[in-house]
Amino acid sequence: MIRRLILLAAIAAVLGLAAFWYLTAPASVPASALAAHTPDLANGKEMFYASGCASCHAVPKQPDKTRLGGGLALNSPFGTFYVPNISSDPKDGIGAWTDAQFITALTKGTSPEGEHYYPAFPYTSYQHIRFDDLRDLFAYLKTLPPVPGSVRDHDLPFPFNIRRTLGLWKLLFLDGKPLPPDPSRSAQWNRGAYLVNGPGHCTECHSPRNALGGVIASLRFTGGPSPDGQGGVPNITQYKLKSWSEADIAETLESGMTADADRVGGNMVEVVRNISQLTAADRMAIAAYIKSLPAVEGHKPPPKKPE
Protein backbone atom coordinates (compact mmCIF):
# COMPACT_ATOMS: atom_id res chain seq x y z
CA MET A 1 0.00 0.00 0.00
CA ILE A 2 2.75 2.40 1.03
CA ARG A 3 4.84 1.40 -1.97
CA ARG A 4 1.93 2.18 -4.31
CA LEU A 5 1.44 5.59 -2.70
CA ILE A 6 5.13 6.38 -3.04
CA LEU A 7 5.00 5.31 -6.68
CA LEU A 8 1.97 7.54 -7.31
CA ALA A 9 3.66 10.45 -5.57
CA ALA A 10 6.78 9.96 -7.68
CA ILE A 11 4.74 9.86 -10.90
CA ALA A 12 2.86 12.99 -9.84
CA ALA A 13 6.15 14.75 -9.14
CA VAL A 14 7.58 13.81 -12.52
CA LEU A 15 4.40 14.88 -14.30
CA GLY A 16 4.37 18.13 -12.29
CA LEU A 17 7.97 18.86 -13.23
CA ALA A 18 7.27 18.07 -16.87
CA ALA A 19 4.28 20.40 -16.84
CA PHE A 20 6.37 23.10 -15.15
CA TRP A 21 9.12 22.61 -17.71
CA TYR A 22 6.66 22.85 -20.58
CA LEU A 23 4.82 25.87 -19.19
CA THR A 24 8.02 27.79 -18.52
CA ALA A 25 9.68 27.14 -21.87
CA PRO A 26 11.28 30.37 -23.09
CA ALA A 27 9.74 31.74 -26.29
CA SER A 28 11.75 33.20 -29.13
CA VAL A 29 11.32 34.94 -32.47
CA PRO A 30 12.95 32.98 -35.30
CA ALA A 31 14.99 34.68 -38.01
CA SER A 32 12.57 33.25 -40.58
CA ALA A 33 9.89 35.59 -39.17
CA LEU A 34 11.86 38.65 -40.29
CA ALA A 35 11.59 40.27 -43.72
CA ALA A 36 14.48 42.13 -45.36
CA HIS A 37 15.12 45.48 -43.67
CA THR A 38 17.43 48.42 -44.26
CA PRO A 39 18.25 50.01 -40.90
CA ASP A 40 17.34 53.66 -40.32
CA LEU A 41 19.97 54.89 -37.84
CA ALA A 42 18.21 58.21 -37.20
CA ASN A 43 15.12 56.28 -36.10
CA GLY A 44 17.36 53.94 -34.13
CA LYS A 45 18.75 56.91 -32.21
CA GLU A 46 15.22 58.19 -31.49
CA MET A 47 14.29 54.73 -30.19
CA PHE A 48 17.46 54.69 -28.08
CA TYR A 49 16.41 57.86 -26.26
CA ALA A 50 12.73 56.90 -26.09
CA SER A 51 13.63 53.53 -24.54
CA GLY A 52 16.09 55.00 -22.06
CA CYS A 53 18.68 52.25 -22.59
CA ALA A 54 21.57 54.32 -21.30
CA SER A 55 19.85 55.07 -17.99
CA CYS A 56 20.33 51.49 -16.85
CA HIS A 57 23.02 50.14 -19.17
CA ALA A 58 25.60 52.95 -19.23
CA VAL A 59 28.67 52.35 -17.09
CA PRO A 60 27.88 54.12 -13.78
CA LYS A 61 29.78 57.09 -12.37
CA GLN A 62 31.14 58.34 -15.68
CA PRO A 63 29.62 60.94 -18.03
CA ASP A 64 29.66 59.13 -21.42
CA LYS A 65 26.16 57.70 -21.87
CA THR A 66 27.14 55.82 -25.03
CA ARG A 67 29.37 53.46 -23.05
CA LEU A 68 26.84 50.71 -22.39
CA GLY A 69 29.10 48.34 -20.46
CA GLY A 70 26.54 47.86 -17.68
CA GLY A 71 27.35 47.37 -13.99
CA LEU A 72 24.68 49.53 -12.35
CA ALA A 73 23.15 47.94 -9.22
CA LEU A 74 19.34 48.06 -9.17
CA ASN A 75 17.75 47.46 -5.79
CA SER A 76 14.34 45.80 -5.72
CA PRO A 77 12.09 43.88 -3.33
CA PHE A 78 13.45 40.69 -4.92
CA GLY A 79 17.15 41.38 -4.45
CA THR A 80 19.78 43.36 -6.33
CA PHE A 81 20.09 43.22 -10.12
CA TYR A 82 23.35 44.07 -11.87
CA VAL A 83 22.66 45.53 -15.29
CA PRO A 84 24.44 43.67 -18.13
CA ASN A 85 26.77 44.88 -20.85
CA ILE A 86 24.89 45.72 -24.07
CA SER A 87 27.73 47.51 -25.79
CA SER A 88 28.79 46.53 -29.30
CA ASP A 89 31.57 44.37 -27.85
CA PRO A 90 31.20 41.04 -29.67
CA LYS A 91 32.29 38.94 -26.67
CA ASP A 92 31.00 40.75 -23.57
CA GLY A 93 28.21 42.77 -25.21
CA ILE A 94 25.69 42.22 -27.98
CA GLY A 95 27.95 43.01 -30.95
CA ALA A 96 27.70 39.45 -32.30
CA TRP A 97 23.93 39.09 -31.87
CA THR A 98 21.50 38.70 -34.77
CA ASP A 99 18.40 40.83 -35.32
CA ALA A 100 16.24 37.88 -34.30
CA GLN A 101 18.14 37.48 -31.03
CA PHE A 102 17.76 41.18 -30.22
CA ILE A 103 14.05 41.13 -31.02
CA THR A 104 13.64 37.96 -28.93
CA ALA A 105 15.35 39.62 -25.99
CA LEU A 106 13.16 42.73 -26.03
CA THR A 107 9.81 41.20 -26.96
CA LYS A 108 10.01 37.77 -25.28
CA GLY A 109 12.49 38.44 -22.50
CA THR A 110 14.60 35.47 -23.64
CA SER A 111 18.39 35.43 -24.01
CA PRO A 112 20.25 34.00 -27.02
CA GLU A 113 21.16 31.07 -24.76
CA GLY A 114 17.46 30.38 -24.31
CA GLU A 115 17.16 31.63 -20.72
CA HIS A 116 14.58 33.98 -19.25
CA TYR A 117 15.59 37.54 -18.45
CA TYR A 118 14.35 39.07 -15.21
CA PRO A 119 11.60 41.66 -15.72
CA ALA A 120 13.77 44.31 -14.09
CA PHE A 121 14.49 44.54 -17.81
CA PRO A 122 11.12 46.04 -18.85
CA TYR A 123 10.26 43.68 -21.70
CA THR A 124 6.63 43.85 -20.52
CA SER A 125 6.65 47.26 -22.22
CA TYR A 126 9.31 46.68 -24.87
CA GLN A 127 7.22 43.78 -26.22
CA HIS A 128 5.06 46.46 -27.84
CA ILE A 129 7.90 47.94 -29.92
CA ARG A 130 7.53 47.18 -33.62
CA PHE A 131 10.11 44.88 -35.20
CA ASP A 132 11.32 47.57 -37.64
CA ASP A 133 11.92 49.99 -34.77
CA LEU A 134 13.77 47.27 -32.85
CA ARG A 135 16.01 46.53 -35.81
CA ASP A 136 16.78 50.23 -36.22
CA LEU A 137 17.56 50.46 -32.49
CA PHE A 138 19.83 47.40 -32.71
CA ALA A 139 21.67 48.88 -35.69
CA TYR A 140 22.16 52.14 -33.76
CA LEU A 141 23.41 50.31 -30.66
CA LYS A 142 26.04 48.60 -32.78
CA THR A 143 27.44 51.99 -33.81
CA LEU A 144 28.18 52.81 -30.16
CA PRO A 145 31.61 51.98 -28.69
CA PRO A 146 32.48 48.42 -27.61
CA VAL A 147 33.10 48.14 -23.86
CA PRO A 148 34.94 45.02 -22.72
CA GLY A 149 34.08 43.26 -19.48
CA SER A 150 31.08 41.23 -18.41
CA VAL A 151 29.03 42.14 -15.33
CA ARG A 152 28.60 39.96 -12.21
CA ASP A 153 25.47 37.84 -11.65
CA HIS A 154 22.44 39.23 -9.88
CA ASP A 155 22.22 38.87 -6.11
CA LEU A 156 18.82 37.30 -5.51
CA PRO A 157 17.68 35.10 -2.62
CA PHE A 158 15.95 31.74 -3.17
CA PRO A 159 13.52 31.21 -4.95
CA PHE A 160 14.03 34.33 -7.08
CA ASN A 161 17.41 33.04 -8.24
CA ILE A 162 15.73 30.19 -10.18
CA ARG A 163 15.46 31.77 -13.63
CA ARG A 164 13.17 29.08 -14.99
CA THR A 165 10.36 30.19 -12.66
CA LEU A 166 10.15 33.41 -14.65
CA GLY A 167 8.34 31.34 -17.26
CA LEU A 168 5.41 31.23 -14.85
CA TRP A 169 5.71 34.96 -14.17
CA LYS A 170 5.58 35.62 -17.89
CA LEU A 171 2.43 33.50 -18.25
CA LEU A 172 0.83 35.85 -15.74
CA PHE A 173 2.24 39.21 -16.79
CA LEU A 174 3.68 39.11 -20.32
CA ASP A 175 0.57 39.10 -22.45
CA GLY A 176 2.34 39.21 -25.82
CA LYS A 177 -0.64 41.14 -27.16
CA PRO A 178 0.21 43.72 -29.79
CA LEU A 179 -0.69 47.36 -29.29
CA PRO A 180 -2.93 48.06 -32.27
CA PRO A 181 -3.52 51.72 -33.17
CA ASP A 182 -6.89 53.21 -32.21
CA PRO A 183 -8.55 54.39 -35.44
CA SER A 184 -10.88 56.72 -33.52
CA ARG A 185 -7.85 58.73 -32.29
CA SER A 186 -5.46 61.06 -34.13
CA ALA A 187 -2.12 59.97 -35.56
CA GLN A 188 -0.44 62.12 -32.89
CA TRP A 189 -2.31 60.37 -30.07
CA ASN A 190 -1.47 56.96 -31.49
CA ARG A 191 2.19 57.89 -31.78
CA GLY A 192 2.09 59.03 -28.13
CA ALA A 193 0.35 55.82 -27.05
CA TYR A 194 3.05 53.80 -28.83
CA LEU A 195 5.95 55.80 -27.35
CA VAL A 196 4.54 55.67 -23.81
CA ASN A 197 3.47 52.01 -23.72
CA GLY A 198 6.34 50.64 -25.83
CA PRO A 199 9.82 52.13 -25.66
CA GLY A 200 8.95 54.76 -23.01
CA HIS A 201 7.89 52.03 -20.57
CA CYS A 202 6.38 54.74 -18.35
CA THR A 203 3.97 52.34 -16.63
CA GLU A 204 6.88 50.37 -15.22
CA CYS A 205 7.56 53.16 -12.69
CA HIS A 206 4.27 55.06 -12.70
CA SER A 207 2.09 52.07 -11.72
CA PRO A 208 1.66 50.09 -8.49
CA ARG A 209 2.73 46.44 -8.49
CA ASN A 210 1.31 43.32 -6.82
CA ALA A 211 3.21 40.97 -4.50
CA LEU A 212 4.66 39.08 -7.48
CA GLY A 213 6.06 42.29 -8.94
CA GLY A 214 3.58 42.54 -11.81
CA VAL A 215 2.00 45.86 -12.72
CA ILE A 216 -1.63 46.12 -11.54
CA ALA A 217 -3.23 46.71 -14.94
CA SER A 218 -6.34 48.55 -13.73
CA LEU A 219 -4.16 51.07 -11.88
CA ARG A 220 -1.66 51.82 -14.61
CA PHE A 221 -0.20 55.36 -14.41
CA THR A 222 -1.58 55.97 -10.90
CA GLY A 223 1.89 55.92 -9.37
CA GLY A 224 3.11 54.04 -6.34
CA PRO A 225 6.17 53.46 -4.18
CA SER A 226 9.46 53.90 -6.00
CA PRO A 227 10.84 50.53 -7.22
CA ASP A 228 14.11 51.13 -5.40
CA GLY A 229 12.33 51.85 -2.14
CA GLN A 230 13.20 55.55 -2.05
CA GLY A 231 10.14 57.80 -2.01
CA GLY A 232 7.20 57.55 -4.38
CA VAL A 233 6.33 57.91 -8.06
CA PRO A 234 3.43 60.25 -8.90
CA ASN A 235 0.04 59.58 -10.43
CA ILE A 236 0.07 60.94 -14.00
CA THR A 237 -3.60 60.36 -14.86
CA GLN A 238 -6.00 63.28 -14.97
CA TYR A 239 -6.64 62.63 -11.29
CA LYS A 240 -3.40 64.50 -10.67
CA LEU A 241 -2.69 66.28 -13.97
CA LYS A 242 -6.08 67.92 -14.48
CA SER A 243 -4.65 71.43 -14.36
CA TRP A 244 -1.82 70.60 -16.77
CA SER A 245 -2.18 71.37 -20.47
CA GLU A 246 -0.58 69.25 -23.19
CA ALA A 247 1.95 72.06 -23.64
CA ASP A 248 2.76 71.90 -19.90
CA ILE A 249 3.40 68.16 -20.11
CA ALA A 250 5.58 68.54 -23.21
CA GLU A 251 7.51 71.33 -21.44
CA THR A 252 8.16 69.09 -18.43
CA LEU A 253 9.44 66.33 -20.69
CA GLU A 254 11.87 68.75 -22.28
CA SER A 255 13.10 70.85 -19.36
CA GLY A 256 12.09 69.05 -16.15
CA MET A 257 10.04 72.04 -15.03
CA THR A 258 6.50 71.26 -13.91
CA ALA A 259 3.34 73.26 -14.62
CA ASP A 260 3.69 75.01 -11.23
CA ALA A 261 7.40 75.84 -11.67
CA ASP A 262 8.61 72.94 -9.49
CA ARG A 263 11.29 70.58 -10.83
CA VAL A 264 10.81 66.85 -11.34
CA GLY A 265 13.26 64.98 -9.12
CA GLY A 266 14.63 61.52 -8.46
CA ASN A 267 14.73 59.16 -11.42
CA MET A 268 12.58 61.48 -13.54
CA VAL A 269 15.57 63.80 -13.95
CA GLU A 270 17.28 61.00 -15.85
CA VAL A 271 14.13 60.34 -17.89
CA VAL A 272 14.02 63.99 -18.93
CA ARG A 273 17.68 63.72 -20.02
CA ASN A 274 16.54 61.10 -22.52
CA ILE A 275 13.15 62.45 -23.59
CA SER A 276 14.61 65.92 -24.12
CA GLN A 277 16.59 64.32 -26.99
CA LEU A 278 13.46 63.25 -28.86
CA THR A 279 11.88 65.41 -31.53
CA ALA A 280 9.46 68.08 -30.31
CA ALA A 281 6.73 66.29 -32.27
CA ASP A 282 7.32 63.08 -30.33
CA ARG A 283 7.17 64.95 -27.01
CA MET A 284 3.89 66.58 -28.06
CA ALA A 285 2.56 63.14 -28.99
CA ILE A 286 3.51 61.75 -25.58
CA ALA A 287 1.86 64.79 -23.97
CA ALA A 288 -1.34 64.29 -25.99
CA TYR A 289 -1.56 60.67 -24.84
CA ILE A 290 -0.77 61.41 -21.17
CA LYS A 291 -3.33 64.25 -21.14
CA SER A 292 -5.94 61.77 -22.35
CA LEU A 293 -5.48 59.29 -19.48
CA PRO A 294 -8.80 59.10 -17.58
CA ALA A 295 -8.67 60.15 -13.93
CA VAL A 296 -7.95 57.16 -11.67
CA GLU A 297 -7.17 57.72 -8.00
CA GLY A 298 -5.03 54.64 -7.37
CA HIS A 299 -3.75 53.54 -3.97
CA LYS A 300 -3.33 56.17 -1.30
CA PRO A 301 0.29 56.48 -0.15
CA PRO A 302 0.86 54.78 3.23
CA PRO A 303 0.33 57.19 6.16
CA LYS A 304 3.49 58.63 7.67
CA LYS A 305 4.46 56.90 10.91
CA PRO A 306 4.06 59.26 13.90
CA GLU A 307 7.37 60.47 15.37
Next chain:
Amino acid sequence: MFVRTILAALAVGLSVGAVIAQQDPVTTREDLMKANNKHALAVVRMMRGQAPFDATAVDAAFAQWADTAQKLPSLFPDNSKTGGDNRASPKIWLNKKDFDAKAAAFAKAVAENHDKAKSSLDGLRAAIPVVGKACDNCHEDYRLSKQ
Protein backbone atom coordinates in the same frame (compact mmCIF):
# COMPACT_ATOMS: atom_id res chain seq x y z
CA MET B 1 18.15 100.52 -9.11
CA PHE B 2 21.07 99.34 -7.05
CA VAL B 3 19.39 100.50 -3.86
CA ARG B 4 16.27 98.61 -4.84
CA THR B 5 18.29 95.44 -5.23
CA ILE B 6 19.83 95.82 -1.83
CA LEU B 7 16.46 96.53 -0.27
CA ALA B 8 14.93 93.51 -1.95
CA ALA B 9 17.73 91.25 -0.76
CA LEU B 10 17.55 92.67 2.74
CA ALA B 11 13.82 92.20 2.88
CA VAL B 12 14.10 88.59 1.86
CA GLY B 13 17.09 87.91 4.07
CA LEU B 14 15.65 89.51 7.16
CA SER B 15 12.25 87.91 6.88
CA VAL B 16 13.63 84.47 6.24
CA GLY B 17 16.29 84.96 8.88
CA ALA B 18 13.70 85.97 11.44
CA VAL B 19 11.71 82.90 10.68
CA ILE B 20 14.76 80.65 10.87
CA ALA B 21 15.68 82.01 14.26
CA GLN B 22 12.51 80.51 15.65
CA GLN B 23 12.05 77.23 13.74
CA ASP B 24 13.41 73.71 13.64
CA PRO B 25 15.58 72.85 10.61
CA VAL B 26 12.98 70.67 8.91
CA THR B 27 10.35 73.43 8.86
CA THR B 28 12.98 76.01 7.96
CA ARG B 29 14.23 74.18 4.93
CA GLU B 30 10.71 73.29 3.79
CA ASP B 31 9.74 76.98 4.05
CA LEU B 32 12.85 77.96 2.09
CA MET B 33 11.95 75.53 -0.67
CA LYS B 34 8.35 76.74 -0.77
CA ALA B 35 9.59 80.32 -1.06
CA ASN B 36 11.96 79.20 -3.84
CA ASN B 37 9.00 77.83 -5.74
CA LYS B 38 6.91 80.95 -5.19
CA HIS B 39 9.65 83.09 -6.71
CA ALA B 40 10.23 80.57 -9.51
CA LEU B 41 6.55 80.71 -10.43
CA ALA B 42 6.66 84.51 -10.58
CA VAL B 43 9.65 84.38 -12.91
CA VAL B 44 8.23 81.56 -15.04
CA ARG B 45 5.01 83.54 -15.54
CA MET B 46 7.11 86.26 -17.16
CA MET B 47 8.77 83.67 -19.40
CA ARG B 48 5.37 82.30 -20.43
CA GLY B 49 4.13 85.80 -21.29
CA GLN B 50 1.57 85.63 -18.47
CA ALA B 51 3.10 88.56 -16.59
CA PRO B 52 5.17 91.59 -17.64
CA PHE B 53 8.93 91.41 -17.31
CA ASP B 54 9.93 92.89 -13.93
CA ALA B 55 13.63 93.11 -13.06
CA THR B 56 12.85 93.78 -9.38
CA ALA B 57 10.96 90.54 -9.11
CA VAL B 58 13.85 88.75 -10.82
CA ASP B 59 16.19 90.28 -8.24
CA ALA B 60 13.98 89.05 -5.41
CA ALA B 61 13.93 85.54 -6.87
CA PHE B 62 17.69 85.39 -7.21
CA ALA B 63 18.14 86.84 -3.71
CA GLN B 64 15.88 84.09 -2.35
CA TRP B 65 17.77 81.33 -4.16
CA ALA B 66 21.15 82.70 -3.12
CA ASP B 67 19.96 82.81 0.48
CA THR B 68 18.77 79.19 0.27
CA ALA B 69 22.05 77.99 -1.19
CA GLN B 70 24.02 79.67 1.57
CA LYS B 71 21.85 78.25 4.36
CA LEU B 72 21.31 74.72 3.02
CA PRO B 73 24.40 72.91 4.36
CA SER B 74 23.59 73.87 7.96
CA LEU B 75 19.94 72.87 7.77
CA PHE B 76 20.51 69.11 7.80
CA PRO B 77 21.80 68.24 11.27
CA ASP B 78 21.82 64.57 12.22
CA ASN B 79 18.68 64.90 14.31
CA SER B 80 16.60 66.21 11.40
CA LYS B 81 16.37 63.07 9.27
CA THR B 82 12.66 62.59 9.85
CA GLY B 83 9.72 64.73 10.84
CA GLY B 84 7.11 66.88 9.21
CA ASP B 85 6.41 66.29 5.56
CA ASN B 86 10.08 66.45 4.73
CA ARG B 87 11.39 64.76 1.61
CA ALA B 88 15.05 64.69 2.55
CA SER B 89 16.58 61.44 1.33
CA PRO B 90 18.67 59.43 3.83
CA LYS B 91 21.41 59.68 1.20
CA ILE B 92 22.08 63.26 2.31
CA TRP B 93 23.63 62.06 5.53
CA LEU B 94 25.52 59.27 3.78
CA ASN B 95 27.02 61.74 1.28
CA LYS B 96 27.12 65.03 3.19
CA LYS B 97 30.25 66.27 1.42
CA ASP B 98 28.67 65.73 -1.99
CA PHE B 99 25.46 67.38 -0.81
CA ASP B 100 27.35 70.44 0.42
CA ALA B 101 29.29 70.59 -2.86
CA LYS B 102 26.02 70.55 -4.81
CA ALA B 103 24.62 73.34 -2.64
CA ALA B 104 27.76 75.34 -3.46
CA ALA B 105 27.29 74.60 -7.18
CA PHE B 106 23.72 75.87 -6.90
CA ALA B 107 24.98 79.08 -5.25
CA LYS B 108 27.44 79.49 -8.12
CA ALA B 109 24.77 78.97 -10.80
CA VAL B 110 22.53 81.53 -9.12
CA ALA B 111 25.33 84.10 -8.83
CA GLU B 112 26.54 83.55 -12.40
CA ASN B 113 23.11 83.90 -13.98
CA HIS B 114 21.66 86.81 -12.02
CA ASP B 115 22.82 89.61 -14.32
CA LYS B 116 21.72 87.83 -17.48
CA ALA B 117 18.32 87.03 -15.97
CA LYS B 118 17.52 90.60 -14.97
CA SER B 119 18.82 92.13 -18.21
CA SER B 120 15.84 91.28 -20.43
CA LEU B 121 13.13 88.70 -21.11
CA ASP B 122 15.46 86.92 -23.53
CA GLY B 123 18.19 86.96 -20.90
CA LEU B 124 15.73 85.51 -18.40
CA ARG B 125 14.74 82.76 -20.81
CA ALA B 126 18.40 81.84 -21.28
CA ALA B 127 19.33 82.02 -17.60
CA ILE B 128 16.47 80.24 -15.83
CA PRO B 129 16.94 76.77 -17.39
CA VAL B 130 20.59 76.84 -16.25
CA VAL B 131 19.51 77.62 -12.69
CA GLY B 132 16.82 74.92 -12.97
CA LYS B 133 19.43 72.31 -13.86
CA ALA B 134 21.36 73.33 -10.73
CA CYS B 135 18.20 72.62 -8.72
CA ASP B 136 18.02 69.19 -10.36
CA ASN B 137 21.58 68.48 -9.28
CA CYS B 138 20.44 68.07 -5.68
CA HIS B 139 16.88 66.98 -6.31
CA GLU B 140 17.93 64.00 -8.41
CA ASP B 141 19.72 62.22 -5.58
CA TYR B 142 18.66 63.99 -2.40
CA ARG B 143 14.96 64.85 -2.62
CA LEU B 144 12.48 61.99 -2.42
CA SER B 145 9.70 62.18 -4.97
CA LYS B 146 6.13 62.11 -3.75
CA GLN B 147 3.56 59.56 -4.86
